[in-house]
Amino acid sequence: MSEPATTPADPGTGQPVLRTSGLSVTYANGAVGLEDVSLSIPEGTITAVLGRNGAGKTSLLRAIAGFLRSEHVTVRGQVELAGRRVAAASPMKMHRLGVVFVPERDKVFPGLTVSDHLRLVGSGKGDQPDALSFDWIEGRLTSRAGMLSGGERQMLALAMAVRQSPRLLLVDELSLGLAPVIVKELMTALRRLTDVSGVPIVLVEQDAAAALRIADRVFVMDHGQVVWQGASADTDAGEISARYLGVTR
Amino acid sequence: MSPQVATLITGTLTTGAILSLLSVGFVIMYRATKVVSFAQGAFSLLGGFTFMALTQDGTGLWLALVITLVVALAAGTVTYLVVFVRLVGAEPFITAIATIGLGTLIEACAIIAWGSGPIILPTVISGRVYHLTGSLTVSVTQIFIVVSAIVIFAVVITALRRTRLGLRVQAVADQPRLAAYVGINVVAITTLAWAVSSATAAVGGVAFLLTTQPSPDSVYSLGLVVFPAILLGGLDSVGGALVGGILLAFIQNLVITYANGTWQDVTSYGLLLLVLLIRPQGLFGSAEVSRV
Amino acid sequence: MSTDDDRGAVGRPAAATQDIALAAPPAAAAARGPRLDSADLKRWLGAVVYVVVAAYILFGASAFNQYQASLVLVFAVAAIGQDWLMGRAGQISLGAAAFMAVGAFTTARISNESWAVFPLPIIISAVFGCVLGLVVGLTGLRLRGLYLALSTLALQFIVAFAAERYQGSNEAGLTAAVPALGGFKFASVQRLNLLFLVVLALVVLGLGGVYRRAPGRAWAAIRQDEAAAAVAGVDVVKWKLLAFVGSSGIIAVAGSLYAYQAATVTYIPFDISLAVSILVMVFIGGLGSMTGAIIGAVIVELLPNWLQSITNQVQGGSGLSSWLQTNHAELALAIYGLALLLVLIFERGGIVGLLNRLLTLTVRIARRRERA
Numbered sequence: 001m002s003e004p005a006t007t008p009a010d011p012g013t014g015q016p017v018l019r020t021s022g023l024s025v026t027y028a029n030g031a032v033g034l035e036d037v038s039l040s041i042p043e044g045t046i047t048a049v050l051g052r053n054g055a056g057k058t059s060l061l062r063a064i065a066g067f068l069r070s071e072h073v074t075v076r077g078q079v080e081l082a083g084r085r086v087a088a089a090s091p092m093k094m095h096r097l098g099v100v101f102v103p104e105r106d107k108v109f110p111g112l113t114v115s116d117h118l119r120l121v122g123s124g125k126g127d128q129p130d131a132l133s134f135d136w137i138e139g140r141l142t143s144r145a146g147m148l149s150g151g152e153r154q155m156l157a158l159a160m161a162v163r164q165s166p167r168l169l170l171v172d173e174l175s176l177g178l179a180p181v182i183v184k185e186l187m188t189a190l191r192r193l194t195d196v197s198g199v200p201i202v203l204v205e206q207d208a209a210a211a212l213r214i215a216d217r218v219f220v221m222d223h224g225q226v227v228w229q230g231a232s233a234d235t236d237a238g239e240i241s242a243r244y245l246g247v248t249r
Numbered sequence: 250m251s252p253q254v255a256t257l258i259t260g261t262l263t264t265g266a267i268l269s270l271l272s273v274g275f276v277i278m279y280r281a282t283k284v285v286s287f288a289q290g291a292f293s294l295l296g297g298f299t300f301m302a303l304t305q306d307g308t309g310l311w312l313a314l315v316i317t318l319v320v321a322l323a324a325g326t327v328t329y330l331v332v333f334v335r336l337v338g339a340e341p342f343i344t345a346i347a348t349i350g351l352g353t354l355i356e357a358c359a360i361i362a363w364g365s366g367p368i369i370l371p372t373v374i375s376g377r378v379y380h381l382t383g384s385l386t387v388s389v390t391q392i393f394i395v396v397s398a399i400v401i402f403a404v405v406i407t408a409l410r411r412t413r414l415g416l417r418v419q420a421v422a423d424q425p426r427l428a429a430y431v432g433i434n435v436v437a438i439t440t441l442a443w444a445v446s447s448a449t450a451a452v453g454g455v456a457f458l459l460t461t462q463p464s465p466d467s468v469y470s471l472g473l474v475v476f477p478a479i480l481l482g483g484l485d486s487v488g489g490a491l492v493g494g495i496l497l498a499f500i501q502n503l504v505i506t507y508a509n510g511t512w513q514d515v516t517s518y519g520l521l522l523l524v525l526l527i528r529p530q531g532l533f534g535s536a537e538v539s540r541v
Numbered sequence: 542m543s544t545d546d547d548r549g550a551v552g553r554p555a556a557a558t559q560d561i562a563l564a565a566p567p568a569a570a571a572a573r574g575p576r577l578d579s580a581d582l583k584r585w586l587g588a589v590v591y592v593v594v595a596a597y598i599l600f601g602a603s604a605f606n607q608y609q610a611s612l613v614l615v616f617a618v619a620a621i622g623q624d625w626l627m628g629r630a631g632q633i634s635l636g637a638a639a640f641m642a643v644g645a646f647t648t649a650r651i652s653n654e655s656w657a658v659f660p661l662p663i664i665i666s667a668v669f670g671c672v673l674g675l676v677v678g679l680t681g682l683r684l685r686g687l688y689l690a691l692s693t694l695a696l697q698f699i700v701a702f703a704a705e706r707y708q709g710s711n712e713a714g715l716t717a718a719v720p721a722l723g724g725f726k727f728a729s730v731q732r733l734n735l736l737f738l739v740v741l742a743l744v745v746l747g748l749g750g751v752y753r754r755a756p757g758r759a760w761a762a763i764r765q766d767e768a769a770a771a772v773a774g775v776d777v778v779k780w781k782l783l784a785f786v787g788s789s790g791i792i793a794v795a796g797s798l799y800a801y802q803a804a805t806v807t808y809i810p811f812d813i814s815l816a817v818s819i820l821v822m823v824f825i826g827g828l829g830s831m832t833g834a835i836i837g838a839v840i841v842e843l844l845p846n847w848l849q850s851i852t853n854q855v856q857g858g859s860g861l862s863s864w865l866q867t868n869h870a871e872l873a874l875a876i877y878g879l880a881l882l883l884v885l886i887f888e889r890g891g892i893v894g895l896l897n898r899l900l901t902l903t904v905r906i907a908r909r910r911e912r913a
Binding site: 285332335336339341342343345346347349350351352353354355356357358360361365470473476480511512514515517518519521522525526529 | 631633680683684686687688690691692694695698699701702705813817820821824868871872874875877878879880881882885886889
Binding site: 065067091092095096100101102103106107108109110111112116119120121160164 | 433
């Protein structure tokens with residue numbers, strides 16, 4: 001059922017920012033989250049991870065960010081960040097090493113104001129706020145995040161993420177519940193971020209078309225395994241959606 | 250001003266200070282960890298006994314206070330890191346019962362160590378009394394207690410609202426998972442909440458001992474009697490803890506002065522029931538609190 | 542109240558039972574067929590133990606032990622009532638002492654009336670308990686979890702106050718008349734124990750039957766997740782109220798028995814620490830298990846005296862002996878607090894949970910040996 005894996009042409013900027021080999025995750029109740037996932041994320045690229053619900057996309061992100069290690073889950077395999085083994089690193093350590101995770105749900109603090117959010121994570125590198133700044137934020141500094149719309153929350157979450165000086169940005173289901181025009185704006189901002197600062201992004205998405213528009217490379221997951229990988233240029237969103245995401249036109 | 254009113258005022262402020270101190274500890278813990286602590290009285294007792302032991306040994310007021318604070322901070326820290334860190338994620342029901350177990354354990358150990366008789370402090374504060382107007386008199390002790398409470402509240406509120414640390418505490422209270430995702434050390438913050446919570450309880454216990462000579466049981470019961478104040482102010486409101494403490498003290502003193510002292514407890518708990526039935530989030534609590 | 546999905550809590554013992562029964566029958570236990578058989582085996586075992594212990598209490602025990610036993614039996618009933626509310630229906634309550642007080646005072650007051658033929662005082666006490674339980678339950682419908690616990694806390698103090706007022710200037714307290722059935726007077730501790738044993742048996746058998754049927758399943762669903770149960774069609778309101786009414790009635794019965802046991806009733810013993818003791822009994826013994834409630838009652842009631850009796854054995858190092866003598870009560874309390882914490886952290890099923898695990902382990906070892 002799976003396509004023969006094709007290795008895309010590497011931008012060749014030296015060692016990848018992230019590399020996993022044989023990453024496997026098994027939950028306490030026996031369920032398999034990931035099975036033998038090996039991938040590498042080079043600098044300055046956006047990687048889309050596609051798949052349906054339960055395919056293991058979120059498990060992958062959480063495993064990379066170190067959150068699964070602390071929750072009674074068995075994790076096997078290697079994770080290397082800039083060539084450095086981070087097998088048993090705690091989430092805090094991973095965060096210090098620059099892995100920033102933007103979750104799918106609860107991505108802002110409803111009771112805190114917008115300016116609180118920005119203060120909380122401190123100021124990022126000089127140019128990054130420009131690369132991912134949203135004009136409306138200046139005007140809403142005193143608003144509580146709980147009052148923001150879905151799109152605004154997502155933007156705030158990304159603005160927060162950028163200010164954490166990420167070396168690797170993991171974004172989970174950015175498009176959920178958002179209007180297409182907002183999704184497009186967010187995706188464009190992400191592309192600009194990577195282009196300007198070189199920070200690689202791993203983008204977990206259900207909206208294959210939106211993700212492919214900005215991604216360099218694609219991994220498709222099903223039942224915890226990588227079933228397709230390739231350059232986004234070689235990937236047909238419609239075909240992927242139909243085959244692996246169960247979406248029929 | 251009639252003597253009764255005078256006593257009412259000073260009594261309200263003093264008892265209010267004591268109750269507020271225990272309440273604010275509860276609120277800090279609840280906001281940061283969602284744990285409902287029935288053990289505040291136990292930490293008050295621990296602080297009180299420590300202070301007693303130190304002052305009976307000849308230690309001066311300020312040094313004894315500082316040491317007591319340190320001991321209480323340590324006690325809260327140890328309690329979290331040894332016991333409650335293993336209950337992270339457990340249902341509120343379970344953690345609440347756990348605090349009951351904790352309180353029982355601490356109280357029993359304290360009584361074993363220091364006995365069950367009334368706790369009597371040597372004179373550590375000048376007994377001077379100031380006459381203000383008419384029959385309104387305040388003692389140095391009362392001033393000390395009220396000022397201590399005000400200072401502590403000021404520190405807590407400033408820390409929460411103005412410092413980066415306070416912001417992080419608010420973040421953890423708001424969304425613990427997200428706080429972890431943005432790199433906040435949630436374990437450290439939670440430990441801090443526990444430490445501060447038991448420290449304020451300890452100060453409250455010391456204050457209580459400065460005003461009377463209670464049995465260990467009475468000090469422990471402070472932790473229960475404080476619930477009407479907490480609910481009145483709002484489970485998750487720091488400012489509410491202050492208001493609730495003073496209001497409850499006022500009502501209690503009203504009952505003592507103008508009615509019968511034996512009605513004190515029943516009035517307090519009747520008030521608790523009223524708040525629960527009419528407005529569970531209290532005066533200043535957030536609405537989500539009522540959906541616990 | 543939803544349980545954390547990692548911690549199976551009381552679910553684990555049941556799963557263990559399933560484990561044994563569905564697998565190939567070991568040589569030792571005759572577990573074959575549907576799941577019920579293993580539970581039946583446990584029930585028969587329980588009955589045998591009960592008869593043996595009852596025989597000992599009635600005929601073999603010393604006067605002191607009989608006295609101890611009477612207290613244990615009274616609190617076993619109370620703990621079973623508390624377990625109904627907390628362990629089966631999942632509602633927190635700190636009101637056990639209050640309901641016992643209601644039962645005790647009612648019985649003490651009524652039993653002296655000529656029209657109150659035994660066992661009417663017990664029945665009327667139960668009714669009063671049920672009524673109060675209904676009131677609490679109705680307020681409990683609006684309140685959840687923590688707020689319910691706090692309202693029962695308020696109940697404790699309000700009832701204690703009312704009891705104190707009711708007792709009034711009567712320092713010695715109210716005296717309960719000696720219960721008598723026909724000409725048979727339950728005048729001695731031995732005979733009272735007979736009464737208590739019968740009541741306990743009735744409660745266990747009655748509740749056991751109720752738990753096994755639809756009500757038990759309804760409460761289990763509510764305990765697991767109230768919202769989900771409602772969605773699944775369980776009449777949460779009805780069952781919650783019934784749990785309150787029933788458990789309060791049973792605890793009031795325990796109070797009634799207490800009145801007979803103590804002969805004189807004052808408001809003093811019915812304080813918050815009594816409520817906490819009963820809570821501890823339920824948790825240490827095993828939440829959601831009547832056997833657990835009984836075991837908990839045994840431990841909590843007997844531990845202080847057992848600690849004290851150690852002092853008689855500890856001759857060398859008289860320091861330890863006198864220390865124990867002074868502090869045995871607090872030491873017992875410290876142990877309860879610690880045990881409660883240990884139960885909550887490591888084995889939510891309490892002692893019963895531990896025993897179940899032991900049983901599963903034993904069966905597994907036996908099966909492995911059989912296969913080898």
